[in-house]
Amino acid sequence: xxxxxxxxxxxxxxxxxxxxxxxxxxxxxxxxxxxxxxxxxxxxxxxxxxxxxxxxxxxxxxxxxxxxxxxxxxxxxxxxxxxxxxxxxxxxxxxxxxxxxxxxxxxxxxxxxxxxxxxxxxxxxxxxxxxx
Amino acid sequence: xxxxxxxxxxxxxxxxxxxxxxxxxxxxxxxxxxxxxxxxxxxxxxxxxxxxxxxxxxxxxxxxxxxxxxxxxxxxxxxxxxxxxxxxxxxxxxxxxxxxxxxxxx
Numbered sequence: 001x002x003x004x005x006x007x008x009x010x011x012x013x014x015x016x017x018x019x020x021x022x023x024x025x026x027x028x029x030x031x032x033x034x035x036x037x038x039x040x041x042x043x044x045x046x047x048x049x050x051x052x053x054x055x056x057x058x059x060x061x062x063x064x065x066x067x068x069x070x071x072x073x074x075x076x077x078x079x080x081x082x083x084x085x086x087x088x089x090x091x092x093x094x095x096x097x098x099x100x101x102x103x104x105x106x107x108x109x110x111x112x113x114x115x116x117x118x119x120x121x122x123x124x125x126x127x128x129x130x131x132x
Numbered sequence: 133x134x135x136x137x138x139x140x141x142x143x144x145x146x147x148x149x150x151x152x153x154x155x156x157x158x159x160x161x162x163x164x165x166x167x168x169x170x171x172x173x174x175x176x177x178x179x180x181x182x183x184x185x186x187x188x189x190x191x192x193x194x195x196x197x198x199x200x201x202x203x204x205x206x207x208x209x210x211x212x213x214x215x216x217x218x219x220x221x222x223x224x225x226x227x228x229x230x231x232x233x234x235x236x237x238x
Contacts, residue, residue, distance in 0.1 A: 050191055053192055
């Protein structure tokens with residue numbers, strides 16, 4: 001998983017809820033290797049899980065598709081990117097139930113960058129600062 | 133590589149059902165949770181969701197709890213969520229879930 005200086009990983013799994021636990025295991029291990037403390041690891045796992053869940057729920061129809069997750073360590077933090085190549089879906093409604101997942105992601109991340117949904121799918125990049 | 137989904141244990145004390153969420157619960161386990169909660173509500177139980185041994189919970193599960201709470205409110209009953217002072221899902225409720233599930237959290 002390491003490149004000698006900074007940790008990184010990249011994996012593609014089916015966009016299926018049965019793989020969410022595996023995603024959490026992978027992200028948790030990666031965050032720990034980057035030196036995150038227990039609370040930060042929990043935040044990273046929570047955010048990555050929500051992003052992956054959104055792909056499972058919204059990216060593809062019955063045919064399914066790939067869920068890609070990348071992680072890489074930066075100088076003062078770590079980045080997690082979740083992406084798909086599904087077709088655009090309706091934006092989640094705001095309010096009590098709709099949009100809760102993205103709201104939670106924004107609360108635990110130091111920065112969030114979303115591209116899409118578009119012609120080539122959606123990409124969500126999450127930044128987590130780590131104390132030096 | 134596959135890991136089993138979280139488990140449900142359901143106990144009944146008079147007219148209150150206690151639903152214990154054991155292990156990790158996410159989108160994969162919501163169908164079973166939803167079916168169990170709606171069945172208990174239909175049988176006119178009050179519902180306590182015991183998260184003291186829940187190792188992980190996400191928004192998909194929270195949506196199910198909110199739905200159950202709405203149905204219970206319509207019947208004049210409440211949903212309570214049981215947490216320990218320090219438990220794995222405490223952080224989740226602290227960030228966003230606690231205020232979304234009215235009452236019952238400690």
